[in-house]
Each structure stands twice: as structure tokens, then as C-alpha cells.
Amino acid sequence: MRLSFQIREWNRQNDWTIFARLSWSTAKATHSAYYQELVRENPGKTDEELFHAYKEELKEFDFDDERCMIFVVEVEGRFAGYVWVSIRNSRDSWDLNRPMWIYDITLDSDYRGRGLGKVLMRKAEEWAKAEKRNLGLFVHAHNEPAIRLYESEGYVVKSAPMTLRFSEKDGPRQLSTGLDFVECDYRKSKRAGQMARERFARLVRFSHDASEKEVATTYQNFVESYEGENLEQSRFLARREEGLCGLLWVGQAPFRREIGMIYEVIIPDSDKSEQQAFLTEAIRWSQKKELSALYTLLHAADDLDASVLESAGFVVPGYFMEKRLT
Structure with missing residues (x-):
């Protein structure tokens, strides 16, 4: 039998409690970072007490x-689920503007698997199109049903946050042979500067039909954003016998200075052993600085293969996905 439903805009006063309750159930089911932090900060609290704390923070x-x-989405007058969409509260360095963002989409368990998720996704898409922005979201790596839903609606993985945590037992990593890393300010090299801009252009144009001027301006803003933070950082040229083969820029993460971050890596036409060498150099730099971990936000258009990072012990909690609408 065909399901009878309707889509409406929420009424904050009337819908607040059930919205918060469903949002809380999603946070618990996915063990979101926000949920885990709330549990850590409220030891000994009951589930109901945690829910009320969550509801207050939602405000x-x-x-x-x-x-x-x-x-x-209502089914026979019953609140069956919702999609929460707004402009993203942050912007990645390669974005010309902030996309619209699906902060949450959830259905009551009685109404799952009946096509209502797709209905809500398409309603969010209409909203984003009206704002003339792309639409993105974050999905946990273990949430395979949601990933399949998003892919069926035209979303693709845009980037993945990946982290390698060090332990006191970790010794210095050994580099693969055949590559020579030289620390220097490679921006002074015409060829190196061109390689960096070409890589950045790929990332920008993954989401936007950007002009050369827009790419150049965005790249300059990206460089200046890290250089203005008084962060410890280093740039490396990598050479084979036949000459320059890649670039690496690594430093402290601006959001957590006790961990390292790969700001930029360019390795065109590389194999996995060469990628491992670049990764090892970044790890060695971070360990030498006595940092506790190494982080990178790996873009789908980057030269590094995600499998190389995973084989080195990097963990990915989930994926940033996007559907181009502009």
C-alpha cells in the first residue's frame, strides 16, 4: 500500500521536544563525537539527564x-522524521564559499526503509538550490546504509579526516629508498609553485567552476591562513635522480597544536612506495617535534591514496560527502 505522507516546515514551539528526542537518538546510535564528548563531560548521568543536557546545547x-x-515528514499526522539543513558553520580551504549542510536527517524507527529518507534528501536539495550552493554532509564510516542512500542520490565522497596517533613505543619511521627530501621554502621555485597551484586548482574545481583568478586568490588565502597562526611548520622538496618529483608541507594543526597536520602534499604520477615515503617524512617530522598524532584532511582529488594512509595506521571516522548543485 502506498504510504501517505506530507512534508512541512517545522514549528519550533510545537516540534522542539520530538525534534530533540529524535536528534538525540541519532547521536547515540552513531556514537557521534558530540555524543561521546557529552558523556565524558557528564559522568554518572542517566540517559534522560544526558538528553536534557543535549537539548539545552541544541538551543x-x-x-x-x-x-x-x-x-x-508526517505520516497520518504523526511526526515521522526530519531533515535539518543550514549553511555550513565552517569552510574548507578549497571552497569558494560555504555549502549548505545537512546537519541531521533521521526517521522514527517505525518509518525507516520506506523511501522517506530520499524524500527528505530531495527537499533539502531544493532548499540548497534556492540558495545557489552545493549541499554537503558528514557520514560515519560504519553507517553503510546511509552511505548507500547518499550515493544513490548523487553524493560523492569529497574528503576524509584521517588521524594517526603515536604511542611512546613508536620508534622513528624508516624512509623508502630512492627519494631525497630537502627542507626549503619551495615557493621560491617556479616549477614547485606551479605544481602546488595545479594541485589546489583540482581541489577547488571538484566543487566549483572556478576561474584562474579565483583559484589563485583562494590558494593565497589558504597559504596565508596557516602562516599567520605562528605555527611550527616545514616545507620539503622531494627529488628522484631525474629531478623534482613532489612537495610536502607539514606543521602543527591550528585547531590542536599538540598534533601535526599535512597542509599540502603533491606527488603526481607516483606509486604507493613513493607515497609511503612522503607519509613517512611527515610522520618523522611530527615525532621529532614530539607531537602526539598526525592529521590530514584527504581530498578526493589529492595525489595520496587513502589505502596508503590506512595501511600506515591512519583512522578515518567518516566522510564528508557533497552533491554539486552550482
Whole structure:
């Protein structure tokens, strides 16, 4: 029998409690970082007490922003689920503007598997199109049903946050042979600068039809954003016998200075052993600085293969996915 439903905009006063309750159930089911942090900060609290704390923190989000909307799906007058969409509260260095963002999409367990998720996704897409922005989301790596849903709706993985944590037992990594890394400010090299800009252009144009000027301006902003943070950092040229083969820029993460971060890696036409060498150099740099971990936000258009990072022990909690609408 065909399911009878309707989509409406939420009424904050009337829908708040059930919206918060469903949002809380999603946070628990996915063991989201936000949920885990709330549990750590409230030891000994019951589930109901944690829910009320969560509901209060939800109120800090700017639901009054005109670009924020929650669409509710009702089945026979019952609140069956919602999609919460707004402009993303941050912007990656390769984005010309902030995309619209699906902060949450969830259905009551009685209504899952009946096509309502796709209905809500398409409603969010309409909202993003009206704002003339792409639409993105984050999905946990273990949530395979959600990943399949998003892929069926035209979303692709755009980037993945990946982290390698060091232990006191970790010794210095041995580099693969055949590559020579030289620390220097490679921006002074015409060829190196061209390689860096070409790589960055691929990342920008993954999501935007950007002009050369827009790419150049965005890249300059990216470089200046890290150089203005007073972070410890180093740039390396990598050479084979026949000449320059790649670039590496690594430093402290601006959001957590006790960990290292790969800002930029360019390895065109490389095999996995060469990629491992670049990765090992970044790890060695971080360990030498006595940092606790190494992080990178790996873009789908980057030269590094995700499998190389995973084989080195990097962990990916989930994926940033995007659907191009502009």
C-alpha cells in the first residue's frame, strides 16, 4: 500500500521536544563525537539527564538564521522524521564559499526503509538550490546504509579526516629508498609553485567552476591562513635522480597544536612506495617535534591514496560527502 505522507516546515514551539528526542537518538546510535564528548563531560548521568543536557546545547544553534530550515515528514499526522539543513558553520580551504549542510536527517524507527529518507534528501536539495550552493554532509564510516542512500542520490565522497596517533613505543619511521627530501621554502621555485597551484586548482574545481583568478586568490588565502597562526611548520622538496618529483608541507594543526597536520602534499604520477615515503617524512617530522598524532584532511582529488594512509595506521571516522548543485 502506498504510504501517505506530507512534508512541512517545522514549528519550533510545537516540534522542539520530538525534534530533540529524535536528534538525540541519532547521536547515540552513531556514537557521534558530540555524543561521546557529552558523556565524558557528564559522568554518572542517566540517559534522560544526558538528553536534557543535549537539548539545552541544541538551543545554542542559530535556528533563526534565514538559511536554516528543518523539514518535517508526517505520516497520518504523526511526526515521522526530519531533515535539518543550514549553511555550513565552517569552510574548507578549497571552497569558494560555504555549502549548505545537512546537519541531521533521521526517521522514527517505525518509518525507516520506506523511501522517506530520499524524500527528505530531495527537499533539502531544493532548499540548497534556492540558495545557489552545493549541499554537503558528514557520514560515519560504519553507517553503510546511509552511505548507500547518499550515493544513490548523487553524493560523492569529497574528503576524509584521517588521524594517526603515536604511542611512546613508536620508534622513528624508516624512509623508502630512492627519494631525497630537502627542507626549503619551495615557493621560491617556479616549477614547485606551479605544481602546488595545479594541485589546489583540482581541489577547488571538484566543487566549483572556478576561474584562474579565483583559484589563485583562494590558494593565497589558504597559504596565508596557516602562516599567520605562528605555527611550527616545514616545507620539503622531494627529488628522484631525474629531478623534482613532489612537495610536502607539514606543521602543527591550528585547531590542536599538540598534533601535526599535512597542509599540502603533491606527488603526481607516483606509486604507493613513493607515497609511503612522503607519509613517512611527515610522520618523522611530527615525532621529532614530539607531537602526539598526525592529521590530514584527504581530498578526493589529492595525489595520496587513502589505502596508503590506512595501511600506515591512519583512522578515518567518516566522510564528508557533497552533491554539486552550482
